[in-house]
Structures are given as C-alpha cells and as structure tokens.
Amino acid sequence: MNYERYFQENREKHLGELKELLAFPSISCLSEHKPDMARAAEWLLNNLIESGFENAHIHQTNGHPIITADYLHAPGKPTVLVYGHYDVQPVDPLHLWITPPFEPDIRDGKIYARGATDDKGQMFLHIKAIEAILKQEGELPVNIKLCIEGEEEMTSPNLPSFLEANKEKLSADFVVISDTAFLETGRPAIPTGLRGICSLDVIVNTANSDLHSGTYGGGVPNALHALVSLLASLHDKQGRVAVEGFYSDVPDISPLMKTEFAKLNYDEEQLRINLELGALYGEEGFSFIERVGARPTLELHGVHGGFQGEGLKTVIPKEAHAKITCRLVADQDPEDILDKMKNHLERHLQSGAKLSIITGVKIRAFNIDPSHRILQLAADAYEDVYGVRALFTKEGGGIPIVEAFSRILQAPVVMMGFGLPDEKLHAPNEHFNLENFDKGLRTMVSFLKKI
Template sequence: MSNYEAYFQGNRDEHLKELKEWLAIPSISALSEHKQDIQAAAGWLADALTRAGMDKVEVHETKGHPIVYAERLRAPGKPTVLIYGHYDVQPVDPLNLWTTPPFEPAIRDGKLYARGATDDKGQLFLHVKAVEAILREEGELPVNVKFCIEGEEEISGESLPEFLKANKEKLAADAVVISDSSLLEPGKPSICTGLRGLCSLEVTVSTAKTDLHSGLYGGAVPNALHALVSLLDSLHDEKGRVTVEGFYEGVPVLSELEKADLASYNPDERKLAADLGLDSLYGEEGFSFTERTGARPTLELNGVWGGFQGEGTKTVIPKEAHAKITCRLVGSQDPQKTLDRVERHLKANIQKGAKVSIVPGERAFAFTCDPSDAMLQLAADAYEEVYGARAVFTKDGGSIPVVATFSNVLKAPVVMMGFGLPDENLHAPDEHLNLDNFDKGLLTLVKYLHKAAQA
C-alpha cells in the first residue's frame, strides 16, 4: 500500500476547503424554503463523486429529496461494498447559541464547526475522499463500490425505503457501510451492531362533555387527569418493568457473552448520574445502564398535558388529558403488535367513567447484526491499525429505521463505522467534527476497502 498518510497530509487543506464548501450549503430537509439548497447539496455531491473517479453517477429525483447513486464495479470476483450516508442536515435554531454561523464553517482548536460537520456530511465526505485517494494512488479500487446517499434522513422520509425496494439488484452488496455514528470516546472506536426499534402513540383520556367546576362537582365526577395519571402509572410496576401483557415477547435473553460485552463499555454509573445532575439513575431492576439502553425495551412518556397550565389557580375538572408515548424495541419485538398491546392495556385499565383513545404514530423494527461476520471483523481490524485500539462492538439505544431497512432488503451485513464523538452537538448548536478523527477516518476507510477485498 502507498503512503496514504503522506497523501492525505499533502491534500489536507484542499480536502477541508472542499468540505467547507459543501457544509456551507444549508441543506435542511425539514424546511421547504431550503428545497433549492437540498438540490444544490445533492448536485455538489454528485460532482465530487465524479471527480473522485466513480464511473456512473446518478441523481434520482423522488417525491421528496433526490437520492445520489454512484458505482465503480471494476473488481471482478471481489466483494461489493455499498456506502450509505445522507447529505441533509437538521434545522439550526436556536441560532443565537452558535459561536459562529452554522453555514459558515470554521476551524477552532482542531475542530470543524458547522451544521452537518459530523451528522452526516463530514463523515460521508471521508468515504468520497478515501475512494478518490485509492484511485489516484493505485489506479483502481480493490473492491466494487456503490454509493447510495439520501436527503431525507433527518425527516425519516419514505423515498429511500421505496428506492431500496425498487432497486434491489442495482444495490446488491456484500456489506453496507455507514458512517453516521460515533466513537465511544476519543481513541476508542466502536462498531454498532444493534439499534432499538420504535413505536409511538398519542393517548387521549376524556370524561365529561365539558370542563366542570371543581367546587360544584369535585369529588363526585371522573377527572380526566386523575384517570390519565392512574392509567399511565399502571404501565410500569415498582421494579421499572413495563406491565403491558406480552410486551416483552421477542426480547432476547442476554447471553453471558453479550452481558460481558455490554459490561465492557458500561459507564461509571455514579459519575454518569452526577454528570446529569441526578441523585441516582433509575430503570428496570437488575440491569446495568448499557443493558437498559442497548438491550432492553422501554416505554417512555415524552409529554403529558391537560387542564390549566397558567399562572395561579383554576378550579377546573378537565374533560380531557393527553400523553405522548414512545416505546424503544429490541430483538424481534413487533412495533405494530406492541402498539396493539399498549392500546389493549390502556382500554382494560381505564378508570370507571372515563374513556381512552389512541392515535398510533411511527413504527420501526430493531436492528441487530452478528459481530462475528467477516465484514465487521475486518472493520475492527482497520480501526485497530489506525487507532491502535480495536473497535468495540456496541448496542445503541437509538433508532435509525433505515439501518433495519438496508439489512432486511439487501440481506447484507451493515457495518456502522462512525468517526464522530458523542459530544459533537449533533442536532444542537455548535455541531462540530474533531479533525483528529477526520484524519484517522480517511486512513481507516482506505484500509477497510483493502481488507474487504480479502473477505
């Protein structure tokens, strides 16, 4: 292998200049006034892929935002790696909390500050430049490479799932590589092999046809708030377990090996509590922090409201009250079945005189992938050679529905090789990317493409 360290060092200023140019395009997918910026960011990426040396670069228009596809399939008999990422970014408010404007990329203290710096333009850019580097230095890629990049990740759009299902052949690959996550901490790489699924619902409890005066009726009629808090409290027992019948169906029992893996990166729980301003953590009894977030399902109240919220006292018995609930799912828990079960529980436990109704929201299955797969082990090797520390295989508590979709549709292992850090303010003001991981990420990806050739 050539001296890629020297190559990337020599091209560093130019690379950062290019990335800043891309980051300056405010491709916020959630806001329709940025429709043209979204198009510009997709076009910029297509140009960069062409410049990098990809053979075939296509911008597919969709009902939503374009999907950028590229391929270079000149390694017959070698595996095919499909690279996924997204060029859309989160909104930027509150703008006044940014040290420098979100779309005027700036480097301070070895960090590149801009919306999208780590989520995900900055991380995706590493793949474009790794491919370009190999083609410039060696003339050909060691594996077949496809890019499939979307512009609706931040809005959970339907365009990519539809595109995947309609183009299974075209997108067929031996591994899907995604850089949209983070190291455990500086110098400690990780590969995520599990993400939780999700389902969400809104609950409404209603009682009388109007609000009633608590003097005239108080104590003698159902109060929607009493019925709601009693109902919501019935969803957990005193050990923090969800009481909904059948809720835990499909939740895998942790093996001793998995427990050891999860224990290996469990934080100091007392320190974590103190850092969060808490006297103590709280959750399902008998499980550690990483077990609770990575391997156990949850039912969480995200919002509750009803009655009077203003200043002072209002002696009202409210006629309705509401709650927003999300469940995080693991293993083979079925999001639709879970919604049905929660609904049955709510209807069975509602207080006399009150009624309950639900509006279902999102549904996504959990994702898991076998860390012993060669394409994952080779990724851990690549990290080890660059970082001097082998990547830990982790389970993340969040939900990225597209990961399960890739895994289900393409039947290929998904290799989540992140180069961000957990404190890089993604979705918040002063989002940034540590340039140390920018440099190491480029080298790790070049190594990975070479290693993948041996799989």
C-alpha cells in the same frame, strides 16, 4: 503503498473540497432551501465523477434528490454499498454560532460548520478514501456502490421506496454507514443495535363538560384521576413494563454483548452525580448501559389536562391527555406492541371513562451479531490506525434507514462512525475533529482492503 503520505500531500485539497460541500445550506426540512439541496446534489455528483466513480446519477424523488454511483471492476470480490446523507439540520439559534454555520472555519484542529460531523464530513471520508485507492493503485480491492440521500434529517421518507425499486441496482454483500460516534477520543465503537420506536397519544374523556368539584366531586369520574391510574398500571414496582406480552420478542443479552458492555467501564455513579439524581432508575437486574442500549422501554413524554393557570380553579376535568413512546429492541414489531398497549389500556381503564388512542411513528429496531465477520474486520481496521480495537455497543436511539437497508437489501450493515459525542451535532457550533478526518481516511482504506 504509502497512504499516510498520500493523504498528507492531499490534505489541503481534501479540506478545501469539504469546505465547499459544507458551504451549501442544505437544510432538508425548510422549503426555502430546496434550491440549495439541488445545488449540493449537483456538487456531489461532479465530485464523485472527478474522484473516479462511474455511473453517477441524480435521481429525483417526491422530496430531495438521491445520488448513486459505483465502481464495479473487481470480479469475484465483495460488493460494498456506502450510504451517507448530504442534508443537515436547521441552524437555530443562529446567534449562538461563533462563526456562521455555512462558512466553514478551521480552528483548534476542528472544522466548524453545520453538517461537519452529521453527516457531510463522515460521508466525505468514503469518497476520498476510495479516490485515494484508485489514484494510488489504479483499481479497487472490492466493488463499490454509493447511495447518498438528502432527507435523512426528515426520517428518509422517500428512500425505502427507492431501495425497493432499485434492489438489483443497489444489491451488495455489505452496507457501510458512517453516521455514528466514538465512545470518546481515541475509543472507536461499532454499534450492533439501534432501538426502534413506536408512539401513541392517549386521550381520556369523562363527562360532556368540566364540572364543579363541590357539586359533583366524589360522585363522577375525573378524567385526570382515570388517566393517572391508567398510566400507573404500565409499570410494576421492579421497573418492568407491565403490558402483557411486551417482552415476548426480547431475547436475553448474549454473553458476548455482556462482555462488550463490561469493557465500557461505564461509571453509573458519576452519571448520577452529573445529573444531580438521588438514584438511577430502571428495569431491575440490568446495568444502566444495558437498560438504555439492549432493553425496551415505555416512557411518558407529556401529561396534561384540567386547569393549568395560576391560582385555583375547582373543576373536575372532562379530558386528560398523555404522550407515550416505546423504544424497541430485537424482533419487537411496532404494530404488535401498539396493539398490546391498546389492549392493556382498554382493560385497565377506570369505570365511567372513555378512551381514545392515536398511534404515531412505527420504526423497527436494527440488530446485528457482533461476531459477524464484517464487524470483526471493521474492528481490526480501527485497530490498524488507532491502535485500539473498536468496542461493540448498542445505541439507545435509532437511525431508521439502517433497518431499512438491512431488511430490503438483505445485507449486513456495519456502522463505522468517526464522530465524537461532544461535536454538537444538531446544535450551534457543530464541528468535526480533523484527527478523525485524517485517521478515518486511513481506516476506511484498511477496511476495504481487509474485506
């Protein structure tokens, strides 16, 4: 079958449909756009039916709708669950957009609109690739299920419970997600890990009020001094987290991943220059790319207390605050790490100070062995179309729902993204390179045939 010719002949039709989808202001976090979310879900439902999918349904949740559909006519063949999301980020600041964010515009080989790359454009590739196989061959080489949600940009509050309630309906041999990016133009990448996260707010209190530093200085505990001492205890001089047991569930980086990291040829010196730093910093014994992808971290995001205004106010503050997050890898349990953090902070608290801790987000890391057959076939599919085999990476950030799919459905997840790092997702002038739209369609056809 000549898929390249098919996609060329249908390109304007496909881009026209994508423009229709991008025109919906489906901003999930803003309540005034709830009707737009419903209209976008309805449009997707109709497009799936027109594309040949069966059992297409809109499922109402406590938030925005989830859409499912399938095509299950390949007995004995693998079942693939494709996930995507139709919700988008807010558009502010609006005045920085060259063209309106919900009036899709094609220029310089790119389509500009909010959601173009995150994730409507990438998600739409799957629908049109599957439609193409059906129209060209009348059948699919695998069984397909779709799950498209409208709350990813809100950390998917309703999807995990939906997965739990519909395990059998959504069961699959593999889960495929396109919501990530290439390393650069022409260099596809398959993430094999996403770091998890946990967070906490630390509050240190001392006296029952701020005190005059002349009258009390040197004789009473200072909340800021106590907090600074506490925070300094969290790392050793080699950049390692000093919390007891922090690394208990962190394995060594495998030889295969070390090889993949080396293939990236990451220029640390250029990064240092670009950031105007005297030196990079982090856990001793690891490269920058290993530190931000395969190692856990503990970072301070805000520290405040005492007088913040202009000039001088000589008080001993009674209260000081810090915001902390830990990026997690491998089998680190957010709850366990938070417990270890609490124990450490309590043990190292200065005499005379009182400690309060408020815990926040708790998201586990996602990991998959890069030697897994499904990832190797995905890398081969990229090579078929791009002429370059995808490299395996580990992402410093996270997509919380990826771990949920893997854990709840007990299925390996392959992340086959087609975005580029400079496509301004979440920022003004978000866009999607149409070269990757065109090649992405052919890559997904190749991948489905391979598995």
